[in-house]
Amino acid sequence: MMIIDLLIGPFIEFEFMRRALVGCLALSFAAGPVGTFLMLRRMSLFGDAMAHAILPGAALGYLAFGLSLSAMTIGGLATGLLVVLLAGLVTRSTTLREDASIAGFYLISLALGVTIVSLKGSNVDLLRVLFGSILALDDAAMMLLAAMSTGTLLVLAFIFRPLVMECVDPSFLRSVSRAGGPAHLVFLALVVTTLVSGFNALGTLLSVGMMMLPAIAARFWAAELTGIIIAATLIGLISSLSGLILSFHTGLPSGPAIILVAGLSWLLSLALGPQGGLLLKLLPRRHLEA
Amino acid sequence: MSAPLLSLRDVTLGYDRHPAVHHLSAEIERGSLTALIGPNGAGKSTLLKALAGALDQLSGTIVADASLRIAYLPQSAALDRSFPICLFDLVAAGLWHRTGAFGSLGKADRVLVQAALERVGLQGFERRTLDALSGGQLQRALFARLILQDADLILLDEPFAAIDTKTSADLLDMIHGWHAQGRTIIAVLHDMPIVRDHFPQSLLLARECVAHGSTDAVLTERHLARARQMIEAFDEEAHICAQDSLS
DSSP states (O other): OHHHHHHHHHHHHOHHHHHHHHHHHHHHHHHHHHHHHHHHTTOTTHHHHHHHHTHHHHHHHHHHHSSOHHHHHHHHHHHHHHHHHHHHHHHHHSSOOHHHHHHHHHHHHHHHHHHHHHHHOOHHHHHHHHHOOGGGOOHHHHHHHHHHHHHHHHHHHHHHHHHHHHHHOHHHHHHHOSOHHHHHHHHHHHHHHHHHHHHHHTOHHHHHHHHHHHHHHHTTTOSSHHHHHHHHHHHHHHHHHHHHHHHHHHOOOHHHHHHHHHHHHHHHHHHHOTTTOHHHHHSOOOOOOO | OOOOSEEEEEEEEEETTEEEEEEEEEEEOTTOEEEEEOSTTSSHHHHHHHHTTSSOOSEEEEEEOTTOOEEEEOOGGGSOTTSOOBHHHHHHGGGHHHHTTTOOOOHHHHHHHHHHHHHTTOTTOTTOBGGGSOHHHHHHHHHHHHHHHOOSEEEEESTTTTOOHHHHHHHHHHHHHHHHTTOEEEEEOOOHHHHHHHOSEEEEEESEEEEEEEHHHHOOHHHHHHHHHHGGGOOTTOOOOHHHHHO
8 A cells, every 4th residue: 555655655645746647658659660770770869969960959948938838839840850950961962971070060069059148047947948947847748748659659650661671771761762861860950859748758868868768778687679679668668657656755866766777777788688789798698499 | 675773974972082982984784794893992882882872973863763672781791680689570671661761560561571581592581680690591591681672773782791601502503593583782892703613794993993894804914903903093182173174
C-alpha cells in the first residue's frame, strides 16, 4: 500500500504532476525513434549541436513576447530549420562534410543566442530557456507537445523506408529512387521539431538527453531496428515516470531527475543488456557447436 | 541489327571538375555480357554509377530507353553492415519497383523474396542481421536483391571481390542465367581468367576508352600496357579540357 502511495500518490494529488507526466510521455514517444536513427547514423552528438542552434530563436521569442510558448517555439523552429537547411546546402555544394558544416552554423547560432540573452535578459531567463519548466506545463504547452510528437511519428513512418536504405546502402537507393536526400533532410527537420517541443518540458539541453539516452540504452536490448525503436520508447517512458516520482519525493529538479534516471538505465543496459552487454561478455560461456 | 540498349556520347564523368572518365563514347548492345576492366582509378566504378543514374555526368549524354529497368550492385564495402536490419529486409528492397518508397510488402511479395533467398542458398538466414553474415553470404544476399529487381540492365561493381571460388562459381552461374534470359550485364572485374572464360565482350577503360569489343581482341598486351600508362596522367593543376573548347 505504502509503495503504491509513493508511486501513484503524487499524480493523484497534484494536477501539475499529471500534466508533467503527460508532457514527458508524449515527448518520449517521438524522442525514442528519432534518437534511434541519430545513433545509428553516427550522429549522436547532432542533437546536442542542434539544441544549441535553436537557442537564439527561442531567446528572441522569449525576449519579445515573454514566456510565450508559441513565440519561443516558432523562434526555435525557425533557427533550427535554418541551420539544418544551410548546413545541408553547404554539404551538397562544397567538399565540407555534414558534421563540419553543422558545427560551423550551430556555433554561430549559439553565439548569437548567448549575445541576445545577455543583451536584454538576466541569467535567470537563460536558465529557464536552458533547463525548462516541466512543472508549469499549461494546456497550450501540452497540446503542442502532443501534436508535435504525433506529427513526428507520422512523418517518420512516411519516410521510414528511404531513410533506412539511405543508411544501409545509399548508392543502391540512389539507383532506385531519388527519395534518399529529401528523406535525410526531413529527418533532420524532425530532430529539430522534437527538440523544440522538448525544450518547454525539459529545456534545450535536457531534451537531447531524452532523445539519446533511451536510444543508446536500447541498442543493448534488441538486435533489429524495430526492437531497438520499441525498447528506446519504453525506456523513455519509464525514465519519465520514475524521474518525476524521484524528483517529487527528493526535491530534485524534475528535468535533471528524469535525465539522471535515463542515464542510469543506460548504464544498467550497458552492464546487463543481452545484446553485447558487459556482463555477458565477462561471463565465461562455452561456445556453441554451430 | 537492333538499336543498342545504351549509347554513351562523349560522356565525361568526374568529381569536382576532375574527370574520372574522359570523353567516352560507346554503345552497349542489347543482351550483351560485358566485362568492364582497367587499372585502379580508371573510372570503372564511376562509369557504372553514372549508368545506374546515381551520378550526373559533367558533359555528354547517355541515351537509354526511358522504360529501361536498371539494377545496380554497388561495391559491398559501401554497405553499412552495422545498421541493424535483417537479411530479409535488405533483400526485399529489390522489390522497390513494386512497393515504391511507401507501399507495403504484400503476401505475394514475401513469397518472391523467399524464392530469391532460396535461389542463392540463404534460406534460414532471413532474420540474421547484416553484421552476422560472412562476406560471401552478404554477396549472395545482394544477388538475391538483384533477382528481385528483375531488370533489363544489370550493373555489377566487383561482384567477386573477396569471395571464395565456390561462391564465385555460383554467382557466375546466375550471371549466365540472366544472360540466357536476354538481360544485358556489365560487370567491373579484375580477375582476367574470369573475364576470358565468362565474358564475351570487354571494355578496357583508363579514364578514356582504350578498347571495346570482343574480349579476345581487347585483352592484348599492347592495350593493357597503354591502359597502365594513361592512368598516371592525373594532374592536380590541370587546365580546362581543350577538347571542349574546340567544339
